[in-house]
Amino acid sequence: MPATISVSDVRKAYGDVAAVDGVSFEVEQGEFFGILGPNGAGKTTTLEIVEGLRKPDSGAVTVLGLPAWPRNAELLPRIGVQLQASSFFERLTAREQIRTFASLYGVPATNADDMLETVGLTEQGGLRTEKLSGGQAQRLSIACALVHDPELLFLDEPTGALDPQARRNLWDLLRQISSSGRTVVLTTHHMDEAELLCDRVAIMDHGKILKAGPPAALVRELDQPLRISVQSGLVSGEQAAVLAGADKPAGLAGSGPGEPAGQVTDDGVSLSIATSDPATVLSGLARADALAGLRVQGATLEDVFLSLTGREYRA
């Protein structure tokens, strides 16, 4: 069975700027795939090439076994595309909007109304799209992309300008869409979003894919020490240093770019211990009855980005 999406060595330049610089990846059927990176990394151009909106300068893209370029009328009913919250007809209500899109695909109005229900906008059906909140407009936009029941769904920065509550609501919807067996490709600059939603992510920067894989595996591969912190003043700095295994040989310390294992910091509010051996540290703290305010933090995709590029991640 061929991959749902296959991209090999795609390049696209605007003038002297290489927006996409030799990108290759595959997406399997049913996968939730994320393209992750800061703004200007080339995510959107990559997505547009896969969608068939742009012709790559070189390289090959097949979608559902068919070439993505030129525009293929056979492919279009099988893919759903969500571009932007504001890509609507002017002055139509939410219901008129989705029914219009439905009829472009030959889908009856009842299916459109059902889809409106699925994204929780039945009550807002009579509202003009200009009057919808950012989150509602985004959900309508996704509903319009899904109304013809496509096998493959593309989402470009779906949570871009949303408040935290609306983002969380949208994540629930996206998980629901993915669990129905569809293949979903999403671009985002939110690391936490990619980590939460995606089965696999490709981290992009300067038009290149730096690394791809399941988020948890990428983080684990980093082998960065955990950061355990408790309230200040419960244990002394020396005790903490012993617990952290500072006396252990350096070889056991993590190789990641974060704090070296064994480092202890105390800012007067919390005392933090970086360690690759959390069991020892935690049991030591428990024996000293010093677990108040306990927090354990692992590495995140942001740390992966930092280790790959040598710079802080800024969306």
Place this chain on the structure above:
Amino acid sequence: MRGGGFTSLSRAMFLGFVRDRAALIFSILLPVLFLVFFGSIYKNSSASRLNLVTVGRVELLQQARRADPGLARVLTISHSRSEGAALAAVRKGTDDAAVLQRGNTLVLRFSIADQTKAGLVNSVLGSIVQDANQAASGQPPRFRLAASQVEDKSLKPIQYFTPGLLGWALASGAAFGAAITLVSWRENKLLRRLRLAPVGIGSIVTARIGIAVAIGLIQMAVFLAIATLPYFGLRLTSAWWMAIPLVVCGILAFMSIGLLVGAIAKTQQAATAIANLIILPMAFLGGAFIPLDFAPSWVREASYVMPLRYLVTGMQDVMARGEGPASALPAIGVLLGFTLVVSAIAVRMFRWDDI
């Protein structure tokens, strides 16, 4: 599926138009206000009367009125006791001229403040004196003048400026509608979204043309309904229905201008400005606001390159001048040719998105 795309797109575009108050005002209400305004101003201009004030007994004038009762329709005569008061009334403009008779001389004092009336009163009284001389000679008149206007008897200014204003309304409606739709759909990426839906470009374009033509025919119906009210008194001549294909071709021509503007402009503001820059001078120089018959010769010559000229004069010919249906064909040909050339350029300049 294609048919579904066409009807639903048409429906979406039509709802978008009728719910857009600014567009409704701009394309229907404003031109109608112009029509009502000009219609009221020029309503009485063809039935202008002369007010004469006489001092003392003016035998010649009374003779003339007895000989030609029709004179009463042109002249309103009042009397004044003194010459001074009569001249003051003429200076003030209450009366158009003062008339008195001294022996065999008819004395006429007029003001040149209104040159048309000054000329009119001179020629009317001149002909009265001439008729009196002729009668005094005792000979029957040898020559006779038979004068009648070439147009329908009912011809009033409304016959001229209804097609003019309608042409301007149609031109700006079609051009602005096409330009702004194209730019705003590109701006909000709807154009790209539609490109990824299984609808042909043909469906999108024909739906837009269908809506533009429907809007244009509504404009035309509203215009004709108002102008033919007895108050304004537009009388359509027999081949007026030929204005319908003319209007359709005019809309195609101005939509092609709109598409070209939409292909060039990056923002809606720019599209509005460029479209104004094209349509407004055309309205003044192409015979929409100022009838070409009264325009200076350079305007008349310039008007030949403006598509609006062909739409307006074509409509005047069949709606007001009483010419046959075939008289609109050259205008239709020019408008269609213009459409072909301009839309070919627009297609070459067309972009799906901004990058």
